[in-house]
Amino acid sequence: MTDMISKKAMAEIEEGRGISRMFSDAVALTEKFGAENVYNFSIGNPSEEPPEEVKRAIIDELQTQKPMALHSYTGSYGYADVRKAVADHENRLFQTAFTADNVVMTVGAAGGLNLMFQVLMNPGDQVITFAPYFSEYKCYAMNVDAELVLCGTDENFQPRLAEFESKINEKTRIVLINSPNNPTGAVYSRDILKKIADIMERKEREYGLPIYLVSDEPYRYIAYDGVEVPYLPNIYKNAVVANSFSKSLSLPGERIGFLILPSSLDGYREIYGACNTMNRTLGFVNAPSLIQKAVGRCLDAEVDVKGYEKNRNALYEGLTRIGYQCMKPQGAFYLFVKTPIADDWEFYERAQKYRLILGPGSAFGGPGYVRISYCVEYDMIVKALPGFQKLWEEIRTEQGK
Amino acid sequence: MTDMISKKAMAEIEEGRGISRMFSDAVALTEKFGAENVYNFSIGNPSEEPPEEVKRAIIDELQTQKPMALHSYTGSYGYADVRKAVADHENRLFQTAFTADNVVMTVGAAGGLNLMFQVLMNPGDQVITFAPYFSEYKCYAMNVDAELVLCGTDENFQPRLAEFESKINEKTRIVLINSPNNPTGAVYSRDILKKIADIMERKEREYGLPIYLVSDEPYRYIAYDGVEVPYLPNIYKNAVVANSFSKSLSLPGERIGFLILPSSLDGYREIYGACNTMNRTLGFVNAPSLIQKAVGRCLDAEVDVKGYEKNRNALYEGLTRIGYQCMKPQGAFYLFVKTPIADDWEFYERAQKYRLILGPGSAFGGPGYVRISYCVEYDMIVKALPGFQKLWEEIRTEQGK
Numbered sequence: 197m198t199d200m201i202s203k204k205a206m207a208e209i210e211e212g213r214g215i216s217r218m219f220s221d222a223v224a225l226t227e228k229f230g231a232e233n234v235y236n237f238s239i240g241n242p243s244e245e246p247p248e249e250v251k252r253a254i255i256d257e258l259q260t261q262k263p264m265a266l267h268s269y270t271g272s273y274g275y276a277d278v279r280k281a282v283a284d285h286e287n288r289l290f291q292t293a294f295t296a297d298n299v300v301m302t303v304g305a306a307g308g309l310n311l312m313f314q315v316l317m318n319p320g321d322q323v324i325t326f327a328p329y330f331s332e333y334k335c336y337a338m339n340v341d342a343e344l345v346l347c348g349t350d351e352n353f354q355p356r357l358a359e360f361e362s363k364i365n366e367k368t369r370i371v372l373i374n375s376p377n378n379p380t381g382a383v384y385s386r387d388i389l390k391k392i393a394d395i396m397e398r399k400e401r402e403y404g405l406p407i408y409l410v411s412d413e414p415y416r417y418i419a420y421d422g423v424e425v426p427y428l429p430n431i432y433k434n435a436v437v438a439n440s441f442s443k444s445l446s447l448p449g450e451r452i453g454f455l456i457l458p459s460s461l462d463g464y465r466e467i468y469g470a471c472n473t474m475n476r477t478l479g480f481v482n483a484p485s486l487i488q489k490a491v492g493r494c495l496d497a498e499v500d501v502k503g504y505e506k507n508r509n510a511l512y513e514g515l516t517r518i519g520y521q522c523m524k525p526q527g528a529f530y531l532f533v534k535t536p537i538a539d540d541w542e543f544y545e546r547a548q549k550y551r552l553i554l555g556p557g558s559a560f561g562g563p564g565y566v567r568i569s570y571c572v573e574y575d576m577i578v579k580a581l582p583g584f585q586k587l588w589e590e591i592r593t594e595q596g597k
Numbered sequence: 598m599t600d601m602i603s604k605k606a607m608a609e610i611e612e613g614r615g616i617s618r619m620f621s622d623a624v625a626l627t628e629k630f631g632a633e634n635v636y637n638f639s640i641g642n643p644s645e646e647p648p649e650e651v652k653r654a655i656i657d658e659l660q661t662q663k664p665m666a667l668h669s670y671t672g673s674y675g676y677a678d679v680r681k682a683v684a685d686h687e688n689r690l691f692q693t694a695f696t697a698d699n700v701v702m703t704v705g706a707a708g709g710l711n712l713m714f715q716v717l718m719n720p721g722d723q724v725i726t727f728a729p730y731f732s733e734y735k736c737y738a739m740n741v742d743a744e745l746v747l748c749g750t751d752e753n754f755q756p757r758l759a760e761f762e763s764k765i766n767e768k769t770r771i772v773l774i775n776s777p778n779n780p781t782g783a784v785y786s787r788d789i790l791k792k793i794a795d796i797m798e799r800k801e802r803e804y805g806l807p808i809y810l811v812s813d814e815p816y817r818y819i820a821y822d823g824v825e826v827p828y829l830p831n832i833y834k835n836a837v838v839a840n841s842f843s844k845s846l847s848l849p850g851e852r853i854g855f856l857i858l859p860s861s862l863d864g865y866r867e868i869y870g871a872c873n874t875m876n877r878t879l880g881f882v883n884a885p886s887l888i889q890k891a892v893g894r895c896l897d898a899e900v901d902v903k904g905y906e907k908n909r910n911a912l913y914e915g916l917t918r919i920g921y922q923c924m925k926p927q928g929a930f931y932l933f934v935k936t937p938i939a940d941d942w943e944f945y946e947r948a949q950k951y952r953l954i955l956g957p958g959s960a961f962g963g964p965g966y967v968r969i970s971y972c973v974e975y976d977m978i979v980k981a982l983p984g985f986q987k988l989w990e991e992i993r994t995e996q997g998k
Binding site for chain 1: 601602604605606609610613617643646647652656659664665668669671704705707708709710711712715716717719733737739740741807847849851853864868871873875877878879881882883884886888
């Protein structure tokens with residue numbers, strides 16, 4: 197029966213098998229023990245509530261605007277007034293000079309990234325990203341028959357520059373950066389990003405072709421300890437930003453995000469024009485309309501990052517006190533923890549005995565680690581830590597340590 | 598500079614050039630003469646307001662539900678309760694026995710169609726549709742490197758069966774039906790649809806492979822004179838329904854629709870499973886969440902079809918009285934009118950003298966016709982008819998008639 201579905205669907209299902217197993221295990225464990233007795237650290241659904249402004253903005257739009265102004269097709273790029281508000285907001289924060297014509301409202305960042313891949317890459321082209329990485333990037337590349345090339349990172353999950361340079365070739369069309377990073381929580385430093393930009397500029401000259409830097413930054417506003425999250429269009433001429441309100445306003449289900457396409461891009465006019473067609477023909481058509489209007493009014497609103505920070509601290513301190521090794525994340529809401537046994541899938545399995553659902557690092561291009569999503573209730577962290585402790589002791593005893 | 602964008606993007610832009618020209622001409626004419634003096638019959642944005650229930654449902658959800666229940670990821674398939682409500686609604690109307698597991702909530706019908714194309718077709722496969730047709734189908738096929746094969750229709754825009762049969766071959770994976778039809782307003786009769794199903798069943802046996810019938814039916818509930826719009830899963834085992842609330846509830850900007858995947862489909866389990874992965878990896882992730890909840894509560898609501906009917910009658914009677922030839926449409930909100938000169942692009946150009954923006958039939962696989970969208974204010978029709986009259990007389994005089 198397997199030939200009822202396309203080869204691409206089969207390959208992408210295979211690619212996502214790790215993530216799917218994680219989800220189905222979580223469901224099975226929850227059914228068996230009840231949600232309150234399962235410590236599910238496997239999902240990336242924000243746990244902080246959307247700011248109250250969002251609700252007020254939606255209701256106000258509904259009560260004051262004509263329905264046709266809220267629910268009609270918005271044009272492929274999105275509402276001009278919302279795009280202008282987004283451009284102005286970026287300009288205020290990053291001293292840029294964007295207009296509405298540098299913005300495409302998208303069906304989340306995932307919609308924006310797929311749009312960019314479709315517009316910029318031909319079959320056989322390559323996109324480089326840094327592992328560990330959000331595993332669906334591979335599928336986005338497969339959608340356009342392009343190849344995702346992985347570059348390693350160091351012990352702090354910062355890109356390895358020599359390896360990066362060696363992996364760029366004449367087929368490299370996109371370098372995809374995700375900082376703050378899922379799954380590691382690393383924030384790439386300005387120094388590293390400038391060196392990445394230098395290498396790319398050199399390679400552009402060498403091959404006589406633009407290499408676009410696409411910055412997937414849904415976690416931009418979830419960063420801690422005052423760490424800087426550098427704005428890539430200010431560092432590199434051919435940089436595109438893909439952002440979303442999924443995490444910054446806790447609206448992942450609403451599928452609302454945007455692309456920033458600076459006028460400095462080589463081929464800006466063609467690329468922006470292609471977005472008009474491809475956003476439609478890929479089936480997105482336009483970013484959902486009412487929520488476009490709402491987020492356009494809430495660009496300065498924020499979720500409570502302090503809640504995530506409290507979780508981060510409790511989990512980081514709790515785990516390292518037990519003995520686990522882990523980099524203290526500077527952004528996003530994930531800890532990427534070294535597993536005390538080499539096989540992270542085995543560790544994942546054994547953690548279920550303590551009703552802990554984790555994310556095996558292998559499913560994120562980071563074997564030997566597990567991803568722990570701390571976008572959860574604080575109390576769950578407190579209740580889960582003794583399980584982490586027992587698991588640690590059990591393994592250390594086996595290892596004779 | 599054209600090699601900055603992908604070959605596919607270039608090809609799809611080329612494919613949509615006709616539609617784009619129509620839009621840009623409308624903008625230019627409007628800027629020149631003012632919106633109130635331009636008769637824009639080129640767009641398919643519903644003109645009847647969404648039913649009041651939609652607004653009430655959105656506000657009620659926001660005021661009574663926890664934000665996390667409204668704005669989190671819904672899972673790829675959509676909310677289980679909404680899918681159940683959609684299944685129940687179809688069951689009531691069509692005496693089917695669907696469950697939530699026969700439903701995928703999608704980013705509009707365009708999102709659903711792209712999902713089906715990606716799941717069911719390999720490069721080189723073929724999808725057959727009947728011309729005239731909604732021209733973006735060609736791009737959806739191009740997205741998966743499949744070929745859109747056109748089959749002709751008769752003078753009432755009903756499919757030509759012998760031609761249809763001759764065009765099916767071992768590469769045919771999908772037959773795509775759009776009834777009520779954009780751009781003709783034709784509704785395919787039960788008799789014709791049964792014959793199409795018979796042919797497809799015969800061909801399935803001949804080739805030993807399923808051929809899926811995909812029914813794109815956003816206009817299902819916009820039909821006149823009591824005409825029957827047959828439900829394809831009741832006629833053919835391998836039928837999939839792609840629907841949306843864009844027209845039935847006048848919510849095209851909200852990007853909300855659904856797929857019905859009957860359990861009778863060959864490979865149902867694989868296909869439904871593939872939707873879970875592909876809806877995510879294509880970048881849709883899930884249908885927008887809040888509006889899912891809202892439409893789930895408004896399945897019995899309706900826009901005022903009488904408004905469209907009044908427009909249809911006024912325009913049909915007005916145009917045929919002048920002398921234009923046109924089939925009286927049975928559904929959707931389009932008239933497909935024979936042009937008194939052979940070249941429909943020339944007719945389109947000349948109509949602009951009377952500030953009429955029409956849709957050249959060539960852009961919809963129907964040369965020698967223009968599409969007139971009557972989802973407009975009734976008054977605009979009344980004011981526009983004298984222009985149609987003058988254009989007719991001008992052309993007839995030239996032709997010496």
